[in-house]
Amino acid sequence: MADTSPQPSRSRDLDKLLLRPGNLVGPRFEPGPETRDDLQAYARVLVVGAGGLGCELLKDLALTGFRNLDVIDMDRIEVTNLNRQFLFRLEDVGKPKAEVAAKRVMERISGVNIVPHFCRIEDKDISFYNDFNIIALGLDSIEARSYINGVACSFLEYDSYNNPREETIKPMVDGGTEGFKGHARVILPGITPCFECTIWLFPPQVKFPLCTLAETPRTAAHCIEYAHLIKWNEVHGGTAFDPDDPEHMKWVYNEALKRAELFGIPGVTYSLTQGVVKNIIPAIASTNAIISAACALETLKIATECSKTLSNYLSYNGTQGVHTKVTEFERDKDCLVCGPGVLIEVEPSVTLQKFIYLLEEHPKLWLSRASVSHQGKNLYLQAPTVLEEMTRSNLSQTLFNLMGKVTRDIVHVNGTATKNDQKISCMRKLLVVFKGTDGVADMDTAGGA
Amino acid sequence: MAEPKVKYDRQLRIWGEQGQAALEKSSICLLNSGPTGSETLKNLVLGGIGSITVVDGSKVEEGDLGNNFMVDESSIGQSKAKCVCSFLQELNDAVKAKFIEEYPEELIETNPSFFSQFTLVVATQLVEDSMIKLDRICREANVILIFARSYGLAGFVRISFKEHTVIESKPEHFLDDLRLNNPWPELKSLAEGIELNVQDPVAHKHIPYVIILVKVADEWAKSHGGALPSTREEKREFKELIKARMRGQDEDNYKEAIEASFKVFSPQGISSDLQQIVNDSSAEVDSNSSDFWVLVAALKEFIANEGGGETPLEGSIPDMTSSTEQYVNLQNIYQKKAEADIVAIERRVRSILKKIGRDSNSIPRTTIKSFCKNSRKLKICRFRLIEDEFNSPNLPELQKYLTDEDFSTAVGIYILLRAVDRFAANYNSFPGQYESAMEEDIPRLKSTASGLLNDLGCNGATLAEDLINEMCRFGAAELHAVAALVGGIASQEIIKLITRQFVPMSGTFIFNGIDHKSQLLSL
Incomplete structure (x- = not known):
């Protein structure tokens, strides 16, 4: 050409x-x-x-x-x-x-x-x-x-x-x-x-009320979830249900089938059982x-x-x-994650131990088992054990000293929060401001709080 | 070989074993095995399509290694069709894969009957002239044709086929078929046997909302000369009537009844979409009619006779607050009526088949059953011949697109994708294909595009300069990511066409990779 x-x-x-x-x-x-x-x-x-x-x-x-x-x-x-x-x-x-x-x-x-x-x-x-x-x-x-x-x-x-x-x-x-x-x-x-x-x-994913499963099942999915969530624990007590174990899955399927027959409910199949229990998304x-x-x-x-x-x-x-x-979605100006950081005001005398405790009680965070880092340096790590031992001595020191006596700075914490009754690991950015240190009184940029 | 049921589990949950069987029976022909074509086939081979035939006359060059995953260094100098075919075969040994080393344009000219052996032809990166010829061939042979093209950050997908009919259109949000606005005698008598004012509070809050609504509607009709609520005021009153029967805030069944009361108010009879289908001239069947139209003819008779203006009942009910027993009873009542309707339709189908001289058992019962269950959701898609669209597009639509902000880029791409083919026919290369000619190509493309717009009857319409520049910048590049996207859409449409489930796109899908504001154009 x-x-x-x-x-x-x-x-x-x-x-x-x-x-x-x-x-x-x-x-x-x-x-x-x-x-x-x-x-x-x-x-x-x-x-x-x-x-x-x-x-x-x-x-x-x-x-x-x-x-x-x-x-x-x-x-x-x-x-x-x-x-x-x-x-x-x-x-x-x-x-x-x-x-x-x-x-x-x-x-x-x-x-x-x-x-x-x-x-x-x-x-x-x-x-x-x-x-x-x-x-x-x-x-x-x-x-x-x-x-x-x-x-x-x-x-x-x-x-x-x-x-x-x-x-x-x-x-x-x-x-x-x-x-x-x-x-x-x-x-x-x-x-x-x-x-x-x-x-x-x-x-959030819709879950069936337990009373429906236990008392008034109407659909095949209700029978399956009864076998999976209620009957399994009744019978197997200590053994946790493993969705990847085909024997476990077959047991749930058979129990669901029995229940469906008892109530005259059609539609329980092995494939549906897997779909419901594992929450399979078609792909x-x-x-x-x-x-x-x-x-x-x-x-x-x-x-x-x-x-x-x-x-x-x-x-x-x-x-x-x-x-x-x-x-074109818009930012949430108060977003705890991408905003300028959750403002935390503390006394310079607060120890790292006390600081970690404060995070558990903080109404915007409810963060437990927090690991703390500042400027890429780990101040305290919950795990693994070796590192926990290495950083443990920091717990009794003041955060102010650990952060090099700055008046305000960003600190990263990594811990467990509870959301919709589920424990999730999450990372949070905090803007720590030490009360009574230089320039703190007229600090007006902490808009993320 | 893994058990196919396990391997295909995640897709069987979408199109079921019937859909899968249709895929496994089909044979697909691909024209041109660049990335657009090879990515289209990749998605089909993974899903277990029956057979593929790759047609491409070119040899693999260095440049192909930068945009096509189905070739590698060892392929250079070899037939592209052969290399792509063997890499695709690796993905699934259940698929029969073959290749033909020939240029599609030549095949279209010299051997048009070649295409009639396939279920579907997917033609990628063809220029206008070949598209038109191939379209005529496939239309004649009743072979489904789908065009896909990637061009820089733009592209299109277009289906061409005389008529595609769908029973299982599977719409996501479709009103359930409860007939609360027109209950049949058995449902009424089931409701009559249930006392709403039952003493036991547990029983009271486990009466399914369907029963509540049938009873309250009946009560209403008795005091309103047989009519159901129709004005806003009446509807409000009706809801108040339900509310008055509630004993506490925890009665979910009553809340559901109030929420679902619009189902009592909705008009009886069939939708205007369905009316159009039963009125279609194809519903006047003869020995050449497809099974689908025979079924529609039976449906038409049913609606006019035992259906009393309604379609066969779907037969399934949504989950609702209820005792198990009452729910199961309700389910049975709906099932029974649905089955009776199937029997009635089946009788009509058999007699119509006999009348038109076909074996009265030539449509299996499972098909009739599925047709009845989905009779409210039937879809018919008819596609214009490409040549007709190219010569005489729907002018009012075209003019609307050209001035509508949401469509102007997409329609600009549509016009320019046609203009580049005219350009290539005149100047022997695509605009911007070669660096050296960039300067002169831009004004040339601009005048080609205005010429095309004039020919289409849009005198004086112009396209954005930036877009014309951009099209020259693209220089007919086939970028992998664009090809994967366009090919992905093509393969998805192919799956819908072959499984005869869901609804394929109508018109031309214009991919806009600049800001992703893609559009479907109906021209």
Whole structure:
């Protein structure tokens, strides 16, 4: 077709976007080979989750110019993953997802380096997360999203005018799917709403009242939950129910069946039993592909500003036709997570021990078993034992001294909070102000309290 | 081989074993195996599609390694169709995968009958001229066709098929079929046998709301000359009547009754959408009619006769506060009526089949049953020939899109995606494909686009300069992330078309990767 054929290059297509100027781009887009080369050399992205979205994200990012990727996932591969998690084969069942996913993408795409982390997200030091330019979330749980969001927001610092310091913003892209539906969003902490600002987007799961299960069951699900939540404990007392043990699942199924027969209720099947007990969310390859691709594209835009960005929430529904909608959600100005920090005023004489105790009682926090760090230095760690012993002596010292006698500063705490009767681990940023020290009296910037 | 039921568990929960069987029976042909095509097939192969045939005449080049996951360094210089096919096969050995090393454009010209062997053809990255030709071929052969194209940060997906009918459209929010506005005799007599003023407080708060509403509605009708509440004031009064029977704030069944009282007020009979379907000329059936239209013909007769203006009853009821016994009784009453309606429809189906000279048992009972359960939710999708849309688009819609802020970028992309093909036909390359010609390509694309708009009857309409620039900047690049997204949507539509569940998109889906404000355009 053409008179001149260009140099063969692997970034043939991507170069069009990165090397050429455009009018519909971000303010800091600098078209040229340096942008592409810097993206390949320096941009580091963490992919959280190596499941349906994570597998797609790794492939998409690796083919979008990113060469330095990490992936973290605590799960092992199961047979039911194979209909969509395309990096896994039958012979991989039982192996860690993160490791297999990283290996498969590296085998296929030369020049890409992916470091797998087969562990819980809570197992990593906070500093681990700070090493990445962008965090891409491919998760299926609210708790995990909340945790990563808390970590990313903990890096955020505000200047004395309460504007976010740009170099402390840790961008996130987040995807989620359920059947033919999904969402993709961009979170720039301090600028766009964080996960916690819009937590209401995830309505709490509806649970059946226990009295319905025990006294007036009407549906198959009621019979299953009776067997799972009530009958199991009655019969097995000490043994905890394990949803991954097929013997346990079969027992629940049989009990549910008996109960359904007793009450004349139709519809109990083994598949439904698993669905109800494990709260299985249907999942297919196409939706994961769509949502991950949108996330990968936004990751590229955050890194290079080569186009406008999604602002800030894309919802997708493919059940009746194809519906997409972009909503610009607003920040919650009082957000405890991405705001300037929860203001805590204490006397300079307060010991670290007393401070940790105060957090448990604080009406905005209710944080127990807190570990405390300041400027990246651990002041006290609850676990592991070795580190607990090493930091224990700090408990009797004053926080004021431990923080280098500053009048006010940010402190990070990591502990357990109770939410909807559930214990969750969370990370909080606190703005600690010492009463009666210099300049404290006219402190008017503690707006986050 | 893992037990397929376990492997496919997460999707069986969406489209069931019937949907899965339809996928496993189907054969798909892919034209062009760049990332848009290979990502489309990837999602289908994972889901267990029956067979795939990859058609592509090109060889793998260095540049393909940067956007296509289904090739690697060892593929360079080899047939792209072959490499993509073998990588796809790795994903699922239950799928029959083959390839044909030939350019789709040539196949369309030289061997049009080739396409009639497939259930569905997915044509990626085709230019306008080939699209039009292929569309005619597939329409003639009654093969489902779906176009997908990725172009820089833009793209489109478009289905083309004469008629797609859906029984299991599975809408998410659809009113249940309780007939509280038109209860049949057995439901009425069940309600009559239940005393609302029962002494026992436990029994009182376990009367299902369906019974409460049937009784209160009956009471109302008796004192209002047989009519149900219709004015706002009457509706309020009706709710007060229910409230007055409540004994305490903890009676959830009464709260549910008040909340659901609108079901008593809603008009009787069938929806206007369904009315349109039964009035469709295809419902006048003959020996060439599809099973779907035979069923609609039976439905039409049923509504006019034993249905008394209503469809067959769906037969399922939502969960509600109730004692187990009363709930099960209620369920049985609904089930029984639904079954009687199925029998009535079946009788009509059998007789219609006989009348049109078909085997009266040629539609299985399970299909009739499913049709009855879903008769309120039937969907018919008809798609224009691409050529017709290209030559004479729906002008008022087009003009509306061009001036509507929400649609202007999407319609701009639509016009420009057509303009780049005209451009390529004139200048032998896509605008911005080569760096050296960028400067002259921008004004050329601009005038090509205005020429196209004029031809379509939108004289004087212009597109945003920024968008024209952007289109030249894209230079026909096929970016992996865009291809994965466009291919993802194409594969999802294919699944809906083949399983005949859910509702496929109508019109052209325009992907806008600039700010994600994508749109469906009905032209």
